Amino acid sequence: MNPDGTLNTAVIVKLEPDFSEGNVSYNADGTLNRAETKNILGPHSAVASTAALYSKVKYGSRVSVATMGPPIAEAALQQSQLICDADELHLYSDRIFAGADTLATAEVLKAGIKKMANGQPIDIVFAGHRASDGETGQTGPQTAWKLGYPFIGNVIDYDVDIKRGYVKVQRLIKSYGYHDIIEEIEAPLPIFMTLDPSFIPFFNTISQRLKLARHQKEAIGRSSQYKEYLKVFSAQSLEVNSKAVGLPGSPTIVYKVEKIPRAKANRKADVIDGSSQGNIGQVVTRIYDTLGGTIIK
Amino acid sequence: MEKFDVAIIGGGSAGLAALKHLSNLGKQAILIEGGKKIGTKNVSGGILYSKNPAVGKVYNVENIFDNFLKDAPVERQITKYILHATSKDKVFSLDITPTHNYQSNFGYTVLLNKLLTWFAKEALQSAENLGGGIVLGVHVKSIIWKDENTIIIETDELEPFQVKAVIAADGVNSEIAQITGARSKFTSSELYQGVKVVVKLPEGLIEERFEISENEGAAHLFAGDITLNHIGGGFLYTNRDTLSVGAVYHYDSLIENPVEPNELVNALLSNPFVMELIKDEVPKSKDSYKNLSKEEELRARFKSNKLIKSWKDLHQAYYSSSRISDLLASGLYKTKDDIKNKIDSIHNELVSKYDIGFETNYVELEYSTKLVPDGKRGRMKKPYYKNILFIGDAAGRGIFVGPRIEGINVGIDDAVRAAESISKSIDQNNFDRLGERYSKLVEESPYTRDMNEIDKNYLKTFLDCTKQVPKDIVGHRYGTIFKLMSSNTLRNISIGFANTLGYKRLLPILESNNTYTDVPVEIAERAGRDLQKSYSITIPTIAERIAKLDYNDDSLSHIKVLNSQSDFMKKMVTLCPTKCYSIENERVMLQHEGCIECGTCAKETDWKHPRGEKGIIFQYG
Known part of the structure; x- marks a missing residue:
């Protein structure tokens, strides 16, 4: 938190291929043609940026956005700034960062986050659920671990109690085939959270709406001159250990991604004639038996 | 709080x-x-x-x-205000620009x-x-x-x-x-229903056809057979590179003799005089490529759509002096003729390679409706x-x-x-x-x-304009009205008469089928010039018009039908401009999804605006 009591927040984003129709291009062997495909701010990164905007509107937070990548990754920062009206943009760019897996990326991000907001501690770090061109969903949790921050995933809503220094979050837990559960958790700041793709910020007072409109307007101005907010860091200026980053710092390599084949359904269906009341009773009993055990209050 | x-x-x-x-x-x-x-x-x-x-x-x-x-x-500052009396194949035009200029600093068309x-x-x-x-x-x-x-x-x-x-x-x-x-809610006598379509037309063609310069605009009003015997009329206004074409009618005249609102605007669009004003060259998308394999067909469709898009864009640009200078400045083209050549070459490629035909038709962008309160009665x-x-x-x-x-x-x-x-x-x-x-x-x-009250100077200004109507066409039935228009003395008497009568008693005379339909038809027939259709127009169906509109659908209806068997609600089946009402088992059913929130049905429904962000999203308006 800043001396004046405002929150410091950070968003981690990624420049990803635009998989929307007409923008994506594939090689003959079915792999992604990265040269031909347009790159944009990843959809999950956009959700994380929205979460930062929410904290900016609701709590007047300061927002820093960071990404690791080649110079073109600036585009992701600019697009994120357009969403969250960021006060500071960080690009971590160095040849030796190339080939990094999630752990080596986390090392760079950790070092960068510590340099944000003029070295003031960051209270909340937001990140997306996962990247659309990687399938691990690990960079967020590993950065949290390196920072020593508690990690909360699948967040769909949050509230900060600034006086107490606590955050209350709601997270969506999908138990496929059964009910979705909404879990409410309270945790002391600082915190690292990743947002569920279904996160939609809701602004329910007039003053929040007015602030939102002001930030949206300001964001258009800022992002059109995003270079003024941009700081580029190399391995040296980040003061990272060159053995902990890039290829040397990566214990894993994603070799191939495969879809898990869907298991065949083994349900059995009974046909029940609905004309008599007794038969309908059977249906109700069956529904009750199936659902009864999983209803969570 | x-x-x-x-x-x-x-x-x-x-x-x-x-x-x-x-x-x-x-x-x-x-x-x-x-x-x-x-x-x-x-x-x-x-x-x-x-x-x-x-x-x-x-x-x-x-x-x-x-x-x-x-x-x-x-869009454009109106410098020409013209009233047209139409019959089936004739039109008589009356320049009433003085009524437009009456006590006015300016009038701009707007979207x-x-x-x-x-x-x-x-x-x-x-x-x-x-x-x-x-x-x-x-x-x-x-x-x-x-x-x-x-x-x-x-x-x-x-x-x-x-x-x-x-x-x-x-x-x-x-x-x-x-x-x-x-x-209370406005009654049918206190309202007009207006229907409008926005028509795309290149800037230069607008200026050429309406005989206006780059900084001028024209407004045309219509009465006569295009009213389909309703009290009201049509309008056609020039915007920068679009036209607003619409029809506005007294709501009670629609209730009395229900007609689909889109039919009223269609009557105007298919009038030969209007057809000439809105026409443009239009590429006809192809439905099928029979001889091609599935994959080749997709490729042809994709390529031809892309070409049609560039053709349309250049076609618009070619008739706009500002767009031409932009194109020349961009260095893509050296002269105006280069642009024309490019348009022709795309045209030829579309015809020869992709079998895309070109026809004379018009391009409709947006269909909309609005209720208008009549201040004389409803304020x-x-x-x-x-x-x-x-x-x-x-x-x-x-x-x-x-x-x-x-x-x-x-x-x-x-x-x-x-x-x-x-x-x-x-x-x-x-x-x-x-x-x-x-x-x-x-x-x-x-x-x-x-x-x-009626502004007698305005009335005089208007009647002065009607002097252009030839005197020798006085018909038996409408004798008085024709005489009013053509005689100086009578005009002055009538203005005095209007003052004595007062607004309330004058309105039924002014706003009648006589004034809006019968007299204009008579004038057009007797003094109008002949019209001929130079092409056959394809007007979108109401379903196609709705399909073009942009909505943020709400699963909840913002309208509730109160009495599904009332006469009024049965008329809504015809009068709803987007056909949200239908009759099933003698009960009126509502499907709110296509609603464009005009309020035509509001009188006998529980009518609310949709929740925030929901419903129709007009692009022109």
């Missing part, structure tokens, strides 16, 4: 003018708008006037928005989506500094009085908030008027309820006298009067007489005078 000074409900032209003027006066105001973006729920014919009455003062758009004349995205976005930008700059602003996507559902001078506003989306005064600018179907009981005599002031359409204020068609300017004048009244109350911290003060200011407006 959050507290603000003033809430303005509705972000149309009147509401935004109120926000701007309150901010100019240094007063904090919050404007609440249901649409997700400003200008997406608004429709106008539309000409925006600035007036200069001989007696009294009106507040004009350029008085409120200082940058209006310099910056506002208006509301564009214009209101600009109004909002201008208003917001002043409002924000005072802690006010615009809140979008919010629907006001109720109003509660905490005490005489404290109003609590409840919405579907936000926590309730508190204000000292409210300006209700929520349009012809004002819910605030219903919630407060300030007025609120007391346009307030406690601390809530009604302005513009919400207060039923529009001036419609023959070819005099004004609405937006009246709403802006109301907005200033409301803002002035509230500002005074805030300064004195006394809201006791706010409503009366506003009402008095509105009564002083020259516009109110024009709603109460």
